Amino acid sequence: MKRKKPYLLAGLVLLLFLLCTACGDTEGQIAPQDDPNEGLGGDLTEDTVNDFSGFEGIWLGEANNDYDSMEIDAEGNWTLYLSGEVVDEGYLRYEPEWEAIYAYSNLDDSGSLIAMEEGQLYSAAYGYFNYGDGMEYLWYEDGGSPDGNPDSYWSWDSDLCQRNVSEFKGIWYYDGDLSSETYIVIDGNGNWSYYQRVPGVEPAEMDCGVFTYSMDEVSTYYADSTMYDGVSYRVFEVDEDALVWGDEGVYYMME
Known part of the structure; x- marks a missing residue:
């Protein structure tokens, strides 16, 4: 009659011990975070990682880009344009797991890396964009418009007599x-x-x-x-x- 080898018995005992430990220690398991900004650690705070003002403005797609422009506000809400039509929109969010900012689409909840690279806006999903200098819809210095219409936008300098495009x-x-x-x-x-x-x-x-x-x-x-x-x-x-x-x-x- 063959005898079971000692190391096989030891292995079975160790496996049973690990299984029992995993089943009994449910409190030690990490629950998924609803807020990706929780537990940032270090010197980071939700305010610092959620400051998207550096992305604010109208960004023009490069000549070989599939999209014409991307507009981003100070809160990180963005809109993507092609031939004058809105083709996608969403919001920016900091992801601590990757220590990076991602652009999430409201259309399909997909997310992709977005970053500033030497003055250019880079989106892993949408390509490179250059800042559209002068495209902001700015008011007159006195906060009004010459025709009294509150819906009219004008350039910063009233002497230039420029209208909103x-x-x-x-x-x-x-x-x-x-x-x-x-x-x-x-x-x-x-x-x-x-x-x-x-x-x-x-x-x-x-x-x-x-x-x-x-x-x-x-x-x-x-x-x-x-x-x-x-x-x-x-x-x-x-x-x-x-x-x-x-x-x-x-x-x-x-x-």
């Missing part, structure tokens, strides 16, 4: 001709697309981008391209419904 929303036709070869579509966020058409063919988008404000020229803006690197058109407002678009001529907004 959201007021340019519409379709602008070259020389006011509805059948013109070229026209420009501008949405309420300052995103624009330049189209060219020929008879019998669908209009082709030749360029697109976002408006910025001139810092020293009256009634002047710049249409910065997100399709072509380093391309920007000087846009001068000659009338409420007329824009001089670079060297392309005058475009009129038609109802």
Whole structure:
């Protein structure tokens, strides 16, 4: 008759001991945290890790980016745009487990790393963005608008007579001709697309981008391209419904 080897018996005893210990010590198990900012430790506090003011602003996608722009407020709420339409939105949150900030989508609850890299905004899900200098919707210095309309936004300097680019929303036709070869579509966020058409063919988008404000020229803006690197058109407002678009001529907004 064969005898059981001593080390096998010892192994079985040890296994039973571990099982009993795991079953009996439920108080020592770590429960999942509802708030990912709990237990930060060190010098970190919820206030410091939830300060998203450094991300605040309008960020323009690089030329090879799949998205036009991303807008983030001081609380970390963000909105992603493509061709003037909202394609995603969500919020920023610090994750202590990875010691990083993540952008979470309200559409599918997915999250991805987001960070500042040498002045650029980097999103693992959406690519690289550059700060849209001058795109903020700022008020006059006195806090009001010259026409008394509380819904009007203007630049910081009233002497420049600049309007909020959201007021340019519409379709602008070259020389006011509805059948013109070229026209420009501008949405309420300052995103624009330049189209060219020929008879019998669908209009082709030749360029697109976002408006910025001139810092020293009256009634002047710049249409910065997100399709072509380093391309920007000087846009001068000659009338409420007329824009001089670079060297392309005058475009009129038609109802």
